[in-house]
Amino acid sequence: MGGSSFAKEAAITLDQARAAATKAQPGTILDQELEHRKGGSGLRYSFDIKVGAITHEVGIDAKTGTVLQNSAEKR
Template sequence: MIASKKHVMSLLGLVLTVAAANVFAYTGQELAKEAKINIEQARAIALKAHPGKITDEELEQEKGGSGLRYSFDIRNGKVTQEVGVDAKTGKLLENAPEGPNPD
């Protein structure tokens, strides 16, 4: 019986580890190897440009800047702002209210 409890505890630990790892995943993470700045740095730049709560984030290939950007939806009150940060330079590329057709 003790061996099975150890097995259950090990399995539970593995499940919690995988679940925690998924919390930190973001859309486009497979492109991160091409970025010069990481997601944490990009978040700080975006939140400095528009303070609030990040409700969505992704790394995507898109026209403008280096062609690789972190895109954030940041909510402050009733307004959601789209903030784009160049993933290679850290330059702010976009800081505008979210359009009528959100991604």
């Protein structure tokens, strides 16, 4: 997982973020990272979640657990 140096800044755990992401977009998590990015608190867990033939990017705010993004990735 990228961003392990950011983990101490996160208020929610990776497991909590994974649960929020798969609740927002049920499917199989293919990739995950913790990164600084605009929006929300500025720190987010990003997940690539496969649903059938489509991969969705789901962003979870690492400080509040809020879903910041849930969109199909363009190929």
